[in-house]
Amino acid sequence: MRPPRRPEDDRRNDRGAHPSRDSGPSRDSGPSRDSGPSRDARPSHDDRPARDQAAGDRPRGARPPQGRDRSYQGDRDGRIQGGKPRNDRYRAARDHAHEPRPRADFREPTPSRAIAAELLMDVLDDGRPLDDAVATHPGFHRLEPRDRAHARMLVATVLRRKGEFDRLLGRVMQRPAPEKAMHVLRLGLADLRVLSTPDHAAVDNAVRLAQAGGLGGLSGLVNAVLRRLAAEGDQIAAAAKIDPKRENLPRWLRASWEAAYGVETTDAIAEVLLREPPIDLSVRNPREAAAWAEKLGGRAVGGRTVRLDRAEGGVDRLEGYDEGAWWVQDLAATLPAMLLGDVKGKLVYDLCAAPGGKTAQLAAAGAHVTAVDRSARRMMRLGENMARLGFTDVTPVTADLLEWRPEGAADAVLLDAPCSGTGTLRRRPDLAWSKRPDQVAELAELQEKLLEAALKLVKPGGVVVYATCSLEPSEGEDLVRRVLDRGFDAERVPIGADELPARLGVAINAAGELRTTPALLADAGGMDGFFAVRLRRRDAA
Numbered sequence: 001m002r003p004p005r006r007p008e009d010d011r012r013n014d015r016g017a018h019p020s021r022d023s024g025p026s027r028d029s030g031p032s033r034d035s036g037p038s039r040d041a042r043p044s045h046d047d048r049p050a051r052d053q054a055a056g057d058r059p060r061g062a063r064p065p066q067g068r069d070r071s072y073q074g075d076r077d078g079r080i081q082g083g084k085p086r087n088d089r090y091r092a093a094r095d096h097a098h099e100p101r102p103r104a105d106f107r108e109p110t111p112s113r114a115i116a117a118e119l120l121m122d123v124l125d126d127g128r129p130l131d132d133a134v135a136t137h138p139g140f141h142r143l144e145p146r147d148r149a150h151a152r153m154l155v156a157t158v159l160r161r162k163g164e165f166d167r168l169l170g171r172v173m174q175r176p177a178p179e180k181a182m183h184v185l186r187l188g189l190a191d192l193r194v195l196s197t198p199d200h201a202a203v204d205n206a207v208r209l210a211q212a213g214g215l216g217g218l219s220g221l222v223n224a225v226l227r228r229l230a231a232e233g234d235q236i237a238a239a240a241k242i243d244p245k246r247e248n249l250p251r252w253l254r255a256s257w258e259a260a261y262g263v264e265t266t267d268a269i270a271e272v273l274l275r276e277p278p279i280d281l282s283v284r285n286p287r288e289a290a291a292w293a294e295k296l297g298g299r300a301v302g303g304r305t306v307r308l309d310r311a312e313g314g315v316d317r318l319e320g321y322d323e324g325a326w327w328v329q330d331l332a333a334t335l336p337a338m339l340l341g342d343v344k345g346k347l348v349y350d351l352c353a354a355p356g357g358k359t360a361q362l363a364a365a366g367a368h369v370t371a372v373d374r375s376a377r378r379m380m381r382l383g384e385n386m387a388r389l390g391f392t393d394v395t396p397v398t399a400d401l402l403e404w405r406p407e408g409a410a411d412a413v414l415l416d417a418p419c420s421g422t423g424t425l426r427r428r429p430d431l432a433w434s435k436r437p438d439q440v441a442e443l444a445e446l447q448e449k450l451l452e453a454a455l456k457l458v459k460p461g462g463v464v465v466y467a468t469c470s471l472e473p474s475e476g477e478d479l480v481r482r483v484l485d486r487g488f489d490a491e492r493v494p495i496g497a498d499e500l501p502a503r504l505g506v507a508i509n510a511a512g513e514l515r516t517t518p519a520l521l522a523d524a525g526g527m528d529g530f531f532a533v534r535l536r537r538r539d540a541a
């Protein structure tokens with residue numbers, strides 16, 4: 001079913017803040033999962049070597065570029081079709097992943113669409129993380145806030161629906177168009193099928209966009225394809241059994257989730273991933289969550305979260321931002337720090353801490369926090385965030401956890417390990433098309449080492465909470481089992497439902513670990529997929 005049309009000719013999405021993790025330097029591009037406690041509107045660059053970044057937790061890794069001439073079909077498993085061998089192209093993209101490249105691929109028909117098309121080229125063709133592409137696109141930042149939000153919404157919609165759109169296009173096109181034209185068509189479908197733009201405006205905009213992109217020779221094709229899909233899209237989708245929740249995940253990801261969670265839950269997750277997520281704010285004083293919800297026109301969910309549908313003009317324009325009353329953090333991302341229990345007055349090592357969402361939680365709870373991260377750039381953000389929030393009892397350390405040797409052990413440790421981020425696809429839909437299974441395996445190796453290092457940094461009898469924002473068991477449940485089976489001097493301390501906010505007890509698995517998925521509390525807007533386990537280092541004999 002298509003959503004009802006809105007009457008405006010060229011509907012601009014009016015969500016002021018598009019939540020995405022570290023989503024670029026404008027204040028109207030809000031952050032998300034644990035984008036850290038600032039307005040979080042900065043590029044998610046970090047300064048690790050390119051190779052590590054590619055394997056890192058955040059969308060650092062350039063995906064294998066897919067070539068502008070890639071076919072519109074058959075890329076759901078991320079395979080490259082034709083062109084240079086994948087590794088060369090991947091390496092090339094990775095080496096240049098952080099270079100801002102001025103785009104001038106499209107002259108503007110409507111500025112937000114031209115920029116959306118260029119961002120799609122950055123992300124899907126050149127393998128750049130969306131947040132980075134947005135952060136470094138000069139034209140994007142020259143747009144009015146409303147147009148920026150619209151451009152982001154268009155890009156996110158295409159990234160969320162790419163599988164479905166490509167199948168639809170495949171039903172009506174005899175052969176693939178050049179990839180640049182495919183982006184124009186995908187944007188047209190975003191308008192037509194999701195964003196409720198009236199048919200004639202959607203088609204017209206796409207034709208003008210094609211012309212503006214030097215694709216004038218294909219404007220007839222764009223016109224014909226989109227007109228046909230405007231008129232018959234629903235019937236064509238039904239006849240071809242194109243089900244959005246089944247089409248929009250790469251095959252390997254779907255297979256991984258079906259194996260871990262079953263088909264029904266995977267469908268439910270996929271369904272949530274189609275929707276724009278809410279903006280979650282963590283309130284400094286959890287007792288004030290309801291009051292802040294009322295002030296900001298949101299609703300209180302979980303322990304300390306205020307959930308907003310939108311933030312007109314950006315989160316940093318909201319009341320409470322300047323005074324540091326809250327920070328942006330997905331509801332699920334608030335849970336791992338809660339598992340440390342009462343940390344007041346304790347020395348806590350927050351490992352892999354930047355940009356500081358969990359550091360802020362620990363500091364707000366009265367812990368003496370040492371926040372360690374190897375990324376100088378992200379640590380700078382952590383420093384800014386702590387300054388805005390007024391937390392003075394945080395000691396920042398820029399260091400590689402695998403080499404860090406503090407003077408003493410901590411009372412408690414939180415390790416929020418770098419991961420594939422597949423739990424955060426609601427806010428970072430580009431990850432679906434950039435992550436690959438071999439990267440997940442590489443990350444699991446790193447996570448194991450980091451967990452072993454973390455266990456050595458807590459006093460005997462102290463607890464370590466290990467967390468990732470991944471839905472892959474290889475970065476969560478399986479990894480912990482492996483580490484414990486190897487005879488590590490640690491044991492799980494099962495999580496109790498009474499330690500979690502209401503309705504989240506269901507997220508505790510049989511081993512007493514936390515496993516959230518985006519389908520949890522779907523009726524209230526869902527949450528990121530997170531894994532967390534609490535381990536106690538055994539007392540020395």
Ligand SMILES: C[S@@+](CC[C@H](N)C(=O)[O-])C[C@H]1O[C@@H](n2cnc3c(N)ncnc32)[C@H](O)[C@@H]1O
Nearest residue numbers: 034352353355356357358373374375400401416
């Ligand atoms: C999931 S993010 C942390 C998010 C953060 N805990 C928060 O709540 O805002 C993972 C972090 O791990 C850091 N990291 C990756 N490898 C590391 C290592 N070997 N040593 C220290 N930090 C590392 C990355 O720089 C990144 O900031």
